[in-house]
Amino acid sequence: MPYPSYPPRQAYPARLEADFPARVSRWLWLVKWLLIVPHAIVLSLLWVAFLAVSVVGWFAILFTARYPRALFDFQVGVLRWTWRVSFYSYSALGTDRYPPFRLADVPDYPAHFDVAYPEHLSRGLALVKWWLLALPHYALVAVFTSGYGNWGGLIGLLVLFAAVAVLFTGRYPGGIFALVMGLNRWVMRVAAYAALLTDVYPPFRLDLGAGEPADDSRGAERKSRND
Numbered sequence: 519m520p521y522p523s524y525p526p527r528q529a530y531p532a533r534l535e536a537d538f539p540a541r542v543s544r545w546l547w548l549v550k551w552l553l554i555v556p557h558a559i560v561l562s563l564l565w566v567a568f569l570a571v572s573v574v575g576w577f578a579i580l581f582t583a584r585y586p587r588a589l590f591d592f593q594v595g596v597l598r599w600t601w602r603v604s605f606y607s608y609s610a611l612g613t614d615r616y617p618p619f620r621l622a623d624v625p626d627y628p629a630h631f632d633v634a635y636p637e638h639l640s641r642g643l644a645l646v647k648w649w650l651l652a653l654p655h656y657a658l659v660a661v662f663t664s665g666y667g668n669w670g671g672l673i674g675l676l677v678l679f680a681a682v683a684v685l686f687t688g689r690y691p692g693g694i695f696a697l698v699m700g701l702n703r704w705v706m707r708v709a710a711y712a713a714l715l716t717d718v719y720p721p722f723r724l725d726l727g728a729g730e731p732a733d734d735s736r737g738a739e740r741k742s743r744n745d
Contacts, residue, residue: 519700531636532704532710533730536605536612537628539690543614547681550607557603557617561596568596575714582622586713588634593713595621598631605629606731608700611684615695631706633715640717644670648712649720655708655720662701673701700726 550698572587577584588700604610604619605628613628664671678695705718725731 524637529708529730529732530721531716532555532707532723533630533632533634534601534706535630535729536610536699538695539612539628540726541688542611542684542690544685544688546612546614547608547684550611553616554603554607557599557619560619561600561603564596564599568593568628572713576644579639579714580641583641585636585639587635590633590715593715594631594710596631596632597706597709597713598623601631602627602629604702608677609673609702610683610695612690612695612698624710633710637715638656639714643717644714647717648714651719652708654705654722655711656724659705659708662705671703675694676701695728696726697724700724701730703730706740 531585537662571592573645575585575589577592578584578589599617599619599621602624605612606615610629615628617629618624623632660671662672676694676698680690680698683689683694684692701724703725704720710716711718711720
């Protein structure tokens with residue numbers, strides 16, 4: 519009997535992961551807005567550099583069809599730093615451990631972000647993907663975040679529910695955490711695409727949970743061959 523045909527779930531080049539917070543402080547989230555001020559100052563400068571590097575990267579793609587590796591790593595580093603601060607603060611409240619001031623990945627920190635380096639990027643897509651092709655995703659991201667980083671909108675509302683639960687129980691609700699991670703994952707995929715770091719269009723798919731979904735495309739191919 520033939521199996522029904524479903525599109526395989528493939529791993530996206532931008533990967534966002536974080537550890538589930540088994541226990542978090544009942545009260546620390548009330549002052550994290552103050553604790554992240556040093557990061558906010560540094561990130562404001564890094565994001566100015568990020569925009570400048572994006573322009574340089576855009577021209578590099580147009581002339582060479584490649585993103586210079588050093589510039590690519592810097593861009594990913596800024597997004598990674600942003601995600602760590604977001605995870606610590608009001609995009610997730612997912613950890614009480616203070617974020618490190620580093621562009622590079624910190625293996626033992628509970629939040630991680632990375633983008634697979636593309637050996638080739640489309641010159642044509644570089645002209646339209648960041649403003650035209652990404653428009654549908656921008657509309658959804660605005661709902662998720664209300665345009666204020668990841669601190670408003672649907673994400674902010676869910677994190678507020680989680681904060682109240684933590685205040686009374688000391689535990690982070692697993693279902694809310696999975697959904698918050700899925701929404702943040704969507705936002706960061708769109709950010710990587712709009713920043714020209716990948717040509718792979720972000721899926722309209724809410725991948726829930728702490729880790730990225732398994733790439734089951736190979737399994738789907740094997741199943742179709744067996745049929």
